[in-house]
Amino acid sequence: MxxxxxxxxxxxxxxxxxxxxxxxxxxxxxxxxxHVLQEDVTPENEEQVREAVRQCPRQAIAIEDA
Ligand code: SF4
Incomplete structure (x- = not known):
């Protein structure tokens, strides 16, 4: 997915x-x-994207099933 x-x-x-x-x-x-340059979570970016989700001080980033 x-x-x-x-x-x-x-x-x-x-x-x-x-x-x-x-x-x-x-x-x-x-x-x-x-700007979100790349919307898809990939095996290559997943770890850092999840770190960004954790560290965003406004909790503005989410990962959703497409
Ligand atoms: S508030 Fe969150 S989404 Fe907005 S720039 Fe900062 S870290 Fe990124």
């Missing part, structure tokens, strides 16, 4: 913690708007 990364942009305060953990997936642009 595929799992997808979902960000609640209403909660996100664009502090870049997630980008610091895995910039291949999370990117803050010049306007402090967060």
């Amino acid at each position: 595929t799992q997808k990364i979902v960000v609640d942009f209403g909660l996100c305060e664009a502090n870049g913690v997630c980008m610091g953990i895995i910039p291949e997936v999370f990117d803050l642009d010049e306007d402090d708007y967060l």
Whole structure:
């Protein structure tokens, strides 16, 4: 089953913690708007994505079954 990364942009305060953990997936642009560059959770990124979920101070990142 595929799992997808979902960000609640209403909660996100664009502090870049997630980008610091895995910039291949999370990117803050010049306007402090967060982009999810890669929505799929993969064997390669899963560990760091889960770390970003844990460390997000706003608990804005979730992993959902697609
Ligand atoms: S760590 Fe959380 S609050 Fe910070 S930019 Fe990422 S999603 Fe937004």
